[in-house]
Amino acid sequence: MQDASPAPRRRGRKPGPRPRLSRAAIARAALDIGLDTVTLKALAAHLGADHSSLYRHVKSRADIVSAAADLALSELDGYRPEDGWHEMLDRLCTALWDLFERHPGLAAAYRDMEITPAEGIHTFADAVAHLQRCGFRLEDAIIAVDTLVDGLTDCFSGWHRMTRPGARGQSLAGILATRLQSASVAAPDHAPQIEGMISAMEAGPRAWWDKRKALILAGIEALYVQPANGRTVCPAAEGPAGRSERDGPQ
Numbered sequence: 001m002q003d004a005s006p007a008p009r010r011r012g013r014k015p016g017p018r019p020r021l022s023r024a025a026i027a028r029a030a031l032d033i034g035l036d037t038v039t040l041k042a043l044a045a046h047l048g049a050d051h052s053s054l055y056r057h058v059k060s061r062a063d064i065v066s067a068a069a070d071l072a073l074s075e076l077d078g079y080r081p082e083d084g085w086h087e088m089l090d091r092l093c094t095a096l097w098d099l100f101e102r103h104p105g106l107a108a109a110y111r112d113m114e115i116t117p118a119e120g121i122h123t124f125a126d127a128v129a130h131l132q133r134c135g136f137r138l139e140d141a142i143i144a145v146d147t148l149v150d151g152l153t154d155c156f157s158g159w160h161r162m163t164r165p166g167a168r169g170q171s172l173a174g175i176l177a178t179r180l181q182s183a184s185v186a187a188p189d190h191a192p193q194i195e196g197m198i199s200a201m202e203a204g205p206r207a208w209w210d211k212r213k214a215l216i217l218a219g220i221e222a223l224y225v226q227p228a229n230g231r232t233v234c235p236a237a238e239g240p241a242g243r244s245e246r247d248g249p250q
Contacts, residue, residue: 036105
């Protein structure tokens with residue numbers, strides 16, 4: 001007599017069609033998980049796929065992070081074509097900061113990449129071209145955009161590292177604040193300056209970056225934008241392209 005009991009089910013992936021994998025799907029999943037915590041094991045579980053199947057589309061964790069950063073930057077909601085140079089740079093910074101907030105770990109990943117993703121290159125080039133249309137020389141436009149993007153990325157990733165809980169549950173920011181308070185008491189002559197540092201930390205990362213951004217933008221204007229004949233033009237720029245958004249009608 002044959003045994004009519006059902007055969008035991010094999011453990012592992014649920015029955016049904018295998019999920020469709022692609023480089024874009026893996027990149028999206030990495031952003032959903034967070035680039036600061038994503039692993040190949042977590043990706044496979046998130047996608048309902050076999051761990052080994054991921055390697056058909058990506059080479060390594062670094063390749064996954066690069067693809068995810070490329071995808072995130074392609075969704076950057078930047079400036080408007082009619083913006084002037086100051087407004088464009090301000091909008092670009094706001095859009096980039098918001099993008100970093102939506103995708104934990106993206107700022108640090110972008111900062112540490114040896115090769116900038118393609119979308120990052122195109123975004124940078126678009127911003128430089130916009131400044132050129134506002135009258136900036138090519139080299140000056142590159143320096144201006146690079147200074148702002150590097151400053152923002154370093155500021156965001158630095159604050160994220162400082163506020164992340166450590167092994168004992170206390171963040172580096174908390175440890176630093178305690179040391180600053182002790183230093184203020186121990187050195188009364190420097191108390192106003194140290195209290196100022198504490199106030200800056202308490203204001204938070206966005207407020208601190210806004211102050212740094214204002215300083216950088218003021219420096220760009222002072223160095224590259226000079227008044228001439230009642231108008232504001234970029235030095236060494238010639239012809240109609242040399243006029244900035246502050247120029248009045250000719």
